[in-house]
Amino acid sequence: MELLKVEDLTFTYPRQARDAGEAAPALEHVSFQVQEGEFIVVCGESGCGKTTLLKLLKRELAPHGEQSGRIWFRGVPQEELSDREAACEIGYVLQNPENQTVTDKVWHELAFGLENMGVPTPVIRRRVAEMACFFGIDDWFRKKTTELSGGQKQLLNLASVMAMQPRLLILDEPTSQLDPIAASDFINTLMKINKDLGLTILLTEHRLEEVFPVADRVFIMDQGRLLLAEPPREAGRDLKQLNGDHKMLLGLPSALRIYHGLDAADAECPLTVRDGRNFLAANYENRIRRLERKPLDAEAEAERPVAMRMKDICFRYERDLPDVLEGVALQVYEGEIVSILGGNGAGKTTLLSVISGVNKPYRGKIEIFGKRIQKYSGKELYTGKLASLPQNPQTVFLKMSVREDYREIQKVMNYSDREMERKIEETAELLGISRLLNRHPYDLSGGEQQKAAIGKILLLQPRFLLLDEPTKGIDAWSKRQLQELLKDLKGQGITVLMVTHDVEFAAGVSDRCGLFFDHEITSLDTPEEFFCNNNYYTTAANRIARQQYDNAVTCEEVIELCRRNGRKPAAGGKTEGEKPGGGRGELADGKRGMRYGA
Incomplete structure (x- = not known):
């Protein structure tokens, strides 16, 4: 069932247009549909229009500027949604948790949105208790919000939005200020919400290592346009074939970067650390296990x-x-x-x-x-x-x-x-x-x-x-x-x-x-x-390679060791050489992938 539909959306900031001396759209002819229960990851370079797009989907946060095109939510034009529907059914978690925290106590933050919607007190108490238990907030339920860590504040913002029981959850780079462990826990929480509650999630991220593989579809944006809208494995493969020099290739998960760096298009495209390990073990020798490094001279x-x-x-x-x-x-x-x-x-x-x-x-x-x-x-x-x-x-x-x-x-x-x-x-x-x-x-x-x-x-x-x-x-x-x-x-x-x-x-x-x-x-x-x-x-590159090689830390080092060791013999006994070049052009099935406004 279609939950969200965007059709030919174009948006220009007024200040941006004046500075450029002409109309310079932040978004240009963007069209897509989101089905109920989907997990969508939106990615692209800084300034490509990701945040602008998300804010336009949340009517109360829409920036000022010139807009054309239409947005439908549950089949209703965005401008015809009631205030209650717009506020409650579309949840939004900001990039900076400090900007979204409005009260002094954790328990009050959880109840704040419900109080503003006029929800009866018994219902507020029940929903707040449920969210506190689900998100593991009960241990710091009575704390001041100023005493929380960055990860706790971001989790509190998510719980506060979830207490409103939204149908669509939008998150703008929610892990950008979290350490690796807190970021992983936060992403796992989102996955649990999506799977257990069937909640539709639209998420922008630069740290794609964990969110890219679990997405149902990935939207790759480029200069205000939607370049690709595909399942993650296809999107990771097709981006290389559409443009072998695209800047977003550097932002893909490490397994994909290693795969592209080795031009191993004949092998299955890996996404996760486990996929990457299997890819290396199946395709590359490990006679040379270490990169030679100059030892540290303690006296010098x-x-x-x-x-x-x-x-x-x-x-x-x-x-x-x-x-x-x-x-x-x-x-x-x-x-x-x-x-x-x-x-x-x-x-x-x-x-x-x-x-x-x-x-x-x-x-x-x-x-x-x-x-x-x-x-x-x-x-x-x-x-x-x-x-x-x-x-x-x-x-x-x-x-x-x-x-x-x-x-x-x-x-x-x-x-x-x-x-x-x-x-x-x-x-x-x-x-x-x-x-x-x-x-x-x-x-x-x-x-x-x-x-x-x-x-x-x-x-x-x-x-x-x-x-x-x-x-x-x-x-x-x-x-x-x-x-x-x-x-x-x-x-x-x-x-x-x-x-x-x-x-x-x-x-x-x-x-x-x-x-x-x-x-x-x-x-x-x-x-x-x-x-x-x-x-x-x-x-992630070290996690992928540590069973195969001893001291590879970056994707570039893993690629170097793979090339030094060479490919394993194929099933027929022949050793396959690596394919030169980036492999542009049509896909194996003759398709180009779904592109909008390209």
């Missing part, structure tokens, strides 16, 4: 200049609260990239705030470039030495356009007008955001805001860079560009200390990785040692 490391040294750091937010940091010690060398991983609420962001001087520890000492942090006077520390990217990129912006915000750096760095303009253009070109310079920062998508915020930080030309979740909301192609940028900065002697939940990004860019747990950094080692010895804080 000890002689390197130190960018930041902290010892015995203790910090708490209030005198009567427990320590967030307890005896933390960390040493970061000049010209290296260090990533800190860990669960939500562990204290990683607090660690960065203490290093940057925003919060002061009550015990311990911190040295930056050999000088105690207290010895820096005025703005000395923040002029050409240290810069910090906060977790929420919106806090970086103060002006009406990105360009105006960038010009504020001139006051700090004493650039001439001409030099400032040159640096703005160079930075925007480097990050691929030249077209965003005249846009209001709050009109940008989450990923675009993140890239624009990184650009402002880079204009300060720091020698020591602190990054808090730099890949949040960013598509896979932009992550690859950021990865190359950080490596270039490292080559210039710039030091980077990064807090991230993105294990794939950390594995690809870091010199050392550490795990923050129990108020301190419990381990700090090379990516190979760190990820190959973890089960959860590791990459």
Whole structure:
């Protein structure tokens, strides 16, 4: 039964049109249908129109602009839905849980929507109790919402929406701020809701490792158009055949990326870690099990200049609260990239705030470039030495356009007008955001805001860079560009200390990785040692390959080892060589896949 129908939907933001000097649609001729009980994953580059599409489906959140086309819900035009139907039957979970939490207590948050709908008190109590039990909220039912971790807040938002008993649940990148374990738990909860309750789910995500394989269909968007709308296995295969260089290929699950990287089109297309393991075992030898790496020279490391040294750091937010940091010690060398991983609420962001001087520890000492942090006077520390990217990129912006915000750096760095303009253009070109310079920062998508915020930080030309979740909301192609940028900065002697939940990004860019747990950094080692010895804080590529190869961490490393080992002999006794090229053109069955507006 058809639940949702979108027909020839086109939408243009008014500010976007003025900046471009012409109509520049955020969505263009988008058409699709969603059946009752389907699980749909919408993916694409940052700024491709995913969030715009979802907000247009929720009437109360629809942005202002020029819109054409029609939207039907349960056979009724969207504009003819009653206020109660629109509010209750279409649930929406925002990307940032802070923006959706409106009350001070967990129990009140669960009841808030029902109270506004005038639901009788006995019914409210029953539904709230049911949701608290189903989502495992009963242990923190009486807590303040301010005391919850990021994962708990996002789960509370989902439970609050589910208490309204919606027919359609829309989620905009709900796991972007969650650690790998919390993200996995959240996705498993969505799968349970979809299977057990038959709830229709429409979800946008950049982290596709877990949601892509479980979807009934995947919608791949490209520059405001719907490029593909197919089951995940077909979508993963067809995207390569439609465009072998498409940027979204980098965002596909690791099993698919390895499959495409090896051009093994004659084998069955894998989706999950289990599929990937079976694919490797069935098709590739493992005579060569390890990649040769240059061993770490401990003596040479000890002689390197130190960018930041902290010892015995203790910090708490209030005198009567427990320590967030307890005896933390960390040493970061000049010209290296260090990533800190860990669960939500562990204290990683607090660690960065203490290093940057925003919060002061009550015990311990911190040295930056050999000088105690207290010895820096005025703005000395923040002029050409240290810069910090906060977790929420919106806090970086103060002006009406990105360009105006960038010009504020001139006051700090004493650039001439001409030099400032040159640096703005160079930075925007480097990050691929030249077209965003005249846009209001709050009109940008989450990923675009993140890239624009990184650009402002880079204009300060720091020698020591602190990054808090730099890949949040960013598509896979932009992550690859950021990865190359950080490596270039490292080559210039710039030091980077990064807090991230993105294990794939950390594995690809870091010199050392550490795990923050129990108020301190419990381990700090090379990516190979760190990820190959973890089960959860590791990459999907490592999970796929660890039974076949010993030290492959990234998809590129798995592909390299497969190529060195070669294909296994086929059933007829012949060894099949790998097919060159990306395999564009028609599919095996002569079809091109379902494309809209392509």
